[in-house]
Amino acid sequence: MSMFLDQTTIDVKAGNGGNGMVAFRREKYVPDGGPAGGDGGRGGDVILIVDEGLRTLMDFRYNRHFKAQAGQNGMSKSMHGRSSQDLYVKVPQGTIVRDKDTGEFLGDLIEDGQMLTVAKGGRGGRGNVHFATPRNPAPELAENGEPGIERKIELELKILADVGLVGFPSVGKSTLLSVMSAAKPKIGAYHFTTLVPNLGMVSAANGANFVIADLPGLIEGASQGVGLGIQFLRHIERTRVILHVLDMSGMEGRDPYEDYMAINQELASYDLRLLERPQIIVANKMDMPDAQENLEQFKQKLIQEQEDETAEQSLIFSVSGVTGQGTDPLINATADLLEKAPAFPLQEETVAEEETVQYGYAANEPAFEIQRDPDATWVLTGSQLEKQFEMTNLEHEEAIRRFSRQLRKMGVDEALRERGAKDGDLVRIKDFVFEFVE
Secondary structure (H helix, E strand, C coil): CCCEEEEEEEEEECCCCCCCCCCECCCCCCCCCCECCCCCCCCCCEEEEECCCCCCCHHHHCCCEEECCCCCCCCCCCCCCCCCCCEEEEECCCEEEEECCCCCEEEEECCCCCEEEEECCCCCCCCHHHHCCCCCCCCCCCECCCCCCEEEEEEEEEECCCEEEECCHHHCHHHHHHHHCCECCEECCCCCCCCCCCEEEEECCCCCEEEEEECCCCCCCHHHCCCCCHHHHHHHHHCCEEEEEEECCCCCCCCHHHHHHHHHHHHHHCCCCHHHCCEEEEEECCCCCCHHHHHHHHHHHHHHHCCCCHHHHCEEEECCCCCCCCHHHHHHHHHHHHHHCCCCCCCCCCCCCCCCCCCCCCCCCCCCEEEECCCCCEEEECHHHHHHHHCECCCCHHHHHHHHHHHHHHCHHHHHHHCCCCCCCEEEECCEEEECCC
């Protein structure tokens, strides 16, 4: 089923865990104070949360980097560092989330308030309290915090329009749409017609975003299934506000009032309760010579023909798509009306289940890899090894010794020997260089 897609990629980074502390008790009357270095706090997660007020991914155009806070470092007197707040990122309903690099499907966010953790914060490093042993009661050893997960995420939103533009083909809807809106989302191919529905995303002054669609081909019997197919009707169903565009210039020898009645007749024949939608009448092409006079006549007829009070309250906005005059008040009025307009339930529809592709994560990835730099330094890489390295506090001799034991356990020494490493060769991990000792 083809839809409009609004897509964006964002970078998320969870907080690193806080570092563990090396500290000792220094108290009066306690002869040799034992270890008293506290643990670091947990880094914050990055969590997506659905906010039903959002309609588009426009907000991500200017802000693509989301980074949660790191945990606080451990402190002396065995005090824990504070864990960090999670970072919540708001997304609209209907957002599909994938990992940009692996293509893995992470989730489909539909319900208001639904949450998805996309990056886990690192756990805090352990303080030297944890490393005391009978043989070494006062260890100078603590762990650094675990790094937070960092990844690129692709957000994709299937958009349905909130506001529909109706009017005869020549009234200037397309021009008006292009003046009002900013983003041009990708548009799926509508194979049953040459008419492509134009879609734009609009940002109002009050910060509201909404999606506006030109609903072409309503005329000429579209309601009998000619012209536009059922898919497009779903856009019309979803629209909560209708902008009824009229050409006030009268250049084509047509009467704006008759056009207005004809379109409303057409809307009524859809039987989608379209006339219950709040309408704003947009008097377009007001830059033309006779437009003002025609508008006055139109208002007169509106009041005469419709004896009820509603005509008095019809919202009429004078604009010119060509010069852009009057479009800002129109956008703001539309946004205000959307706030109050009821949502119309979509007819039951079956949405094809998203196929979820799970990629095994690092299960069979080697723990480390060895390369050799042109200057003959051995270079060690690999996510498991680098994580151990980042959690090692290089300021303490004991921590470095512990790290070298971990490397030996992983089989790094053996592998280096097999590759022909000699005593005294240099080995590098990230930017830390040490000597290989047989």
